[in-house]
Each structure stands twice: as structure tokens, then as C-alpha cells.
Amino acid sequence: MDEARAVLGRIRRIDALQRERAGAVALLAEVERLVLEARALLDAEDGDDQASRALGRAHGGAAERTRKAMMAM
Secondary structure (H helix, E strand, C coil), X not given: CHHHHHHHHHHHHXXXXXXXXXXXXXXXXXXXXXXXXXXHHHHHCXXXXXXXXXXXXXXXXXXXXXXXXXXXX
């Protein structure tokens, strides 16, 4: 479950950066790391449906909020 904690932590950092109105470069770097950590989570869970659903729930719209924040800059 370390992988799941890493994903959730990264999502929280992205949310914090958005609240702070961080620049697009900082947000993109965090999103890139999020993708790597999400892949590690799926690999650890053998890419099964349960892990995919958990990742979807954990995601909580962070990618959409990041996209909107980057578009607003």
C-alpha cells in the first residue's frame, strides 16, 4: 500500500500547488510524477480492476483541476 499512499500524497501536493497558484511548470512536474506513481500502484496490484477503481477514486478530479488551473494561466 506504499504505492497508494504515494499517489494520494502526490494528489494532495498538486491540490496544494493549485491553491497556491503555482506555475504551470511546477504543476506539470507533479502531474508527471503522479503518472509514474500511479503506474507503480497498478504494477504492484498487477493492474487489476480493483486497483484501477481505487486509483480512480483517489484521483478525485486532480487532473481536471490541474488542466483548468493551467488553462487559466
